[in-house]
Amino acid sequence: MPSLLLFSLDDKTSESKRERSFELERIVFFSDAVFAIAITLLALELRVPDLPIETSDALLRAIVSEWPKFLAFTLSFWIIAQYWVAHHRYFRHIFHYDVGLIWLNLLLLFWIVLIPFTTSVLGEYGNFTSAIWLYALNLIALGLSNALLWRHATQKHRLGASDLDELTIRQMQLRALSVSVAAVIVILLTFVVDGFATFGFLLIFVFQRLITKRYPSHAK
Amino acid sequence: MPSLLLFSLDDKTSESKRERSFELERIVFFSDAVFAIAITLLALELRVPDLPIETSDALLRAIVSEWPKFLAFTLSFWIIAQYWVAHHRYFRHIFHYDVGLIWLNLLLLFWIVLIPFTTSVLGEYGNFTSAIWLYALNLIALGLSNALLWRHATQKHRLGASDLDELTIRQMQLRALSVSVAAVIVILLTFVVDGFATFGFLLIFVFQRLITKRYPSHAK
Amino acid sequence: MPSLLLFSLDDKTSESKRERSFELERIVFFSDAVFAIAITLLALELRVPDLPIETSDALLRAIVSEWPKFLAFTLSFWIIAQYWVAHHRYFRHIFHYDVGLIWLNLLLLFWIVLIPFTTSVLGEYGNFTSAIWLYALNLIALGLSNALLWRHATQKHRLGASDLDELTIRQMQLRALSVSVAAVIVILLTFVVDGFATFGFLLIFVFQRLITKRYPSHAK
């Protein structure tokens, strides 16, 4: 019996099941709720079109002609999803919290909450440079906040993450910044290809995939 | 006393109470939040009608004349509820997670998030074939994502579910696909009965009920 | 030491800390999210007024003239709050779940999700009998679903609640039904006092207060 007991206690303190405090769980929980609401509100921009003549074909054409909105919606859904997965990845290694973490996390959420707005501008006026810039600036701020959060948590192994080596920490940092880099590239692209620069945002997923391929160890 | 202790520890590791990792709980939690928001946003499509003449009777008539919107709302509420219950049923048997599960789950949520939009199109233009098709395509994608998620989780008992036999796993698979089948039937129906094909969506509930009746073992 | 251990284990299995399964927690969690979203969406009906002439006084007058909307908002906020507290009270005694509980709980949420819509109709056309009826019907359905849920959970102590005596169970039942009774009274009032019947909804809070006063034992 004693060995069984030891095992059970041991199991509890192992990395994967180490208990987070109720307060840290609340921070994570609140963030999850904000991510979930922002990702669902994206679809509110997809509106039932008004039809000049009410026929089934007119409806079909009206919906198809809204493709830039669907593209913007899809893009933002997967970008927010990407950030949620990153948040998930970070907090798997964070076991403590301090005032800094709370406010940096709120700063990250501030930029997440703005995504539905910048997405709707992109969906409506995606052929305009200013709409692309607005969206790109949102992503740059998001990427920087994410990198700040991760640096704050891992510096001197402040908030846990003692199981991670310096190299992995830096690689996860690069990953966060890659979104900002992609957005900067898109801004530069607007000087060359104008309205089509929107497609440059797909670089985000290319970058993520490349990093995942390159460092499969921390892919999850 | 030792026996009491053993019992207590034993109880903890039993199937129903086996602890999921904090990370898996976050995935489930995030999904629940998205399901909850999508199901509540459905009602946003029900709007206060503008009245040509402001009388109590005019209000009553205006609300009654919105019955297709109420029908679409009710249909989608119970379809999302159905998917939430299915998600609930799946994760009762899932005890681990991997990158695949995270992204397949996000894919499922992508189609859930679109439901309020396709519902509002159906509520407004339910008599048009194109509105029915749009809604049916959303359900087909939803059913397929659901089936993919379940296959990924159960293949080679990858993510838990060691307590399920092959037959039960396959029956739950069929159940997920039955929604897609119902949606395909509705699409075929539009060639025959046109606008009335909407009522074909009720097949979803008939199918679910039949499967529950047929295999009561995993009814919950 | 053994006694300490015993105490600790004992403590865990005591009523108040008895562990619910992950699945039951998900049901409660999902419900909480729906309650929270519905209660927050209520405020979406409060809109920034358009001003004929743009002055500070005109704004003040415009906001004051929207008092029926504020009244409807306040009424619905506290009614949903009341139902959330009731849900909280019920699940304090529910420790298991079955298919019936899942679907009856979803039925309850169906009526909760409709509240923002019926509230906005009441806020806009509160002087019309049909608006009052619509709102009252929503509350009647809500009260009945609540009573059904509680009956299902407590019948033959099906889903826990073994700590409650028959009398307390029946009193909590009456409490759920009191909302429906208040709504029925309001419907009857519309035949007598017409538009002013809205104020009859305040009976809900009077009833709850009376019941709490009468049976302080299960006040929480």
Added chain:
Amino acid sequence: MPSLLLFSLDDKTSESKRERSFELERIVFFSDAVFAIAITLLALELRVPDLPIETSDALLRAIVSEWPKFLAFTLSFWIIAQYWVAHHRYFRHIFHYDVGLIWLNLLLLFWIVLIPFTTSVLGEYGNFTSAIWLYALNLIALGLSNALLWRHATQKHRLGASDLDELTIRQMQLRALSVSVAAVIVILLTFVVDGFATFGFLLIFVFQRLITKRYPSHAK
């Protein structure tokens, strides 16, 4: 082994990990969800502008001209964030609940839910005294509810908080009231500087920072 066991049990009952009841967790959870929804809905007020002439420059100018809305959004985001952090701070010391806590918490949420509305009025008509007053009144009510909640929880160490000395409790009380004080100052300012009084709301953050500097012990 016994010492290990003792340690483990001891650890569990330590302040930071002391288990809250499932019911208290639900209250906190529900509050978190309402905070998260209210903070995300703020951004719904930022709308895609209609353009008189459709050019990239016109879009840029239209967005820039909406700066009062962005200011109001940013202000309210950080005020709600501030309240969420305060809520977080309070419940770190609350380990029990009673009817009073439930209803005072709901009262706090009532004022939180109203913030998106008063924010949108401020964003649209921030140069009008009546808009500033409306927003200020909302904050005053919020600050008072917060102070009431904290007083109820800590009076005679009613709901836990036995680890806090009288002085710290009173300092946290002052902190809650400082928001109301800032709002009162803004109202007084409207008599002097009129429309510019909005900037007075920044006092909230100055006050919070001063208090944090002054009493770093309970900064988190």
